[in-house]
Structures are given as structure tokens and as C-alpha cells.
Amino acid sequence: MATIYLSVGQVAKRSGLPVSTLHFYERKGLIASVRNSANHRVYRREVLRRVTVIKVAQSAGVPLSEIAEALSSQPTHSVPDTKDWARISEAWHDDLTRRINALTALRDKMAMCIGCGCLSVKRCPLVNEDDHLAKEGPGARLL
Ligand code: FES
Known part of the structure; x- marks a missing residue:
């Protein structure tokens, strides 16, 4: 099967992210492009799934550095499959649970402070x- 390449504009449109964000992700090593015969930057179609993983993780509050670390075990052109996602999400599970508990406690305390x-x-x-x-x-006390 032939590899399908997308321009940065197409990736931006399909992912809902600005081109500048995609370039930022690339500078951080989260995604990778290649140059086509016209020397334009293009991405393999699989980048969309990788960008989705990044977006989901960011929406859950996972720092970009941790996302990069989790994805670093995979080649930048590969697609995280079910097994990869299970491994990645398991690594974040405890930290997310800790943050959820901390935010829940903070929310409950703030309720006392309203007004x-x-x-x-x-x-x-x-x-x-x-x-x-x-x-x-x-x-x-510590000085
Ligand atoms: S008790 Fe928290 S602001 Fe007054």
C-alpha cells in the first residue's frame, strides 16, 4: 500500500490544530515530517493518530514533556496501536488519579471560601x- 502524505495545512485542517502548533510539535520531536520532491514539508497520514494521542493527553493535563517521553519509545512515523496506547495510558494513570484527587480536594475546599x-x-x-x-x-523557619 502506498504511503499517503499530507501537507501541513491538511494535517492542521484535519486535526483542528494551527500550523504553528504542528511545527512546535515537530521541533519538540513529537511528530516528524519528510520533504517531498518539491522540497515541501509533508507528513505521513499516520501523523493524525499521533496528534490525536497528543491532544487527548494534553486535554487530560499531561505535560508535553511527559507526552514526548511516552512517545519517544516509538518511531515518529509509526502509529500508536491499541497495545501502545494501553502502555502509555497505564504510565499516566497513577499521575492522573493523583491530580484528580488533588483537584477534587481543592474544589471541595474552595466551596467553603465562596463569598x-x-x-x-x-x-x-x-x-x-x-x-x-x-x-x-x-x-x-528554614533560613
Ligand atoms: S475561608 Fe477561605 S477565603 Fe475565607
Whole structure:
């Protein structure tokens, strides 16, 4: 089967991402292009699936550096298959769960602060809740 190549504009249109973002991804090594006979930058069609993985991961809050690390085990021209996606998502699962729990706790604490705005060190749960050094007295304790 012949390889199908897409221009950066076609990838942008089909992925919904700006051309500048695709170029950024390429500079970061997340995707790769090749030059066609007219010396234009083109992408294999498989790049669309790779871009989808990047978009999904970014929407879940996974930092680009971690996405790059997860995808680095695959050649930039390959398509992440079901097995690859399972391996990648498993690696992010614990971190996502930790962040979800932290955000849920933050949301619940913020509910107490709605309409208050005091940001009191003594009673607001958003302000330095885990300040264990406060027991040692006021001011900087580690200097
Ligand atoms: S802002 Fe007043 S309790 Fe948080």
C-alpha cells in the first residue's frame, strides 16, 4: 500500500490544530515530517493518530514533556496501536488519579471560601494548609 502524505495545512485542517502548533510539535520531536520532491514539508497520514494521542493527553493535563517521553519509545512515523496506547495510558494513570484527587480536594475546599475572600492563615483551607513549620513559630523557619 502506498504511503499517503499530507501537507501541513491538511494535517492542521484535519486535526483542528494551527500550523504553528504542528511545527512546535515537530521541533519538540513529537511528530516528524519528510520533504517531498518539491522540497515541501509533508507528513505521513499516520501523523493524525499521533496528534490525536497528543491532544487527548494534553486535554487530560499531561505535560508535553511527559507526552514526548511516552512517545519517544516509538518511531515518529509509526502509529500508536491499541497495545501502545494501553502502555502509555497505564504510565499516566497513577499521575492522573493523583491530580484528580488533588483537584477534587481543592474544589471541595474552595466551596467553603465562596463569598468569603478572607484568605485567613488561621481558618482558610486554601492558605498553606500543610504548614507544619508554623508550630515552631512565626516567620521563615528554614533560613
Ligand atoms: S477565603 Fe475565607 S475561608 Fe477561605
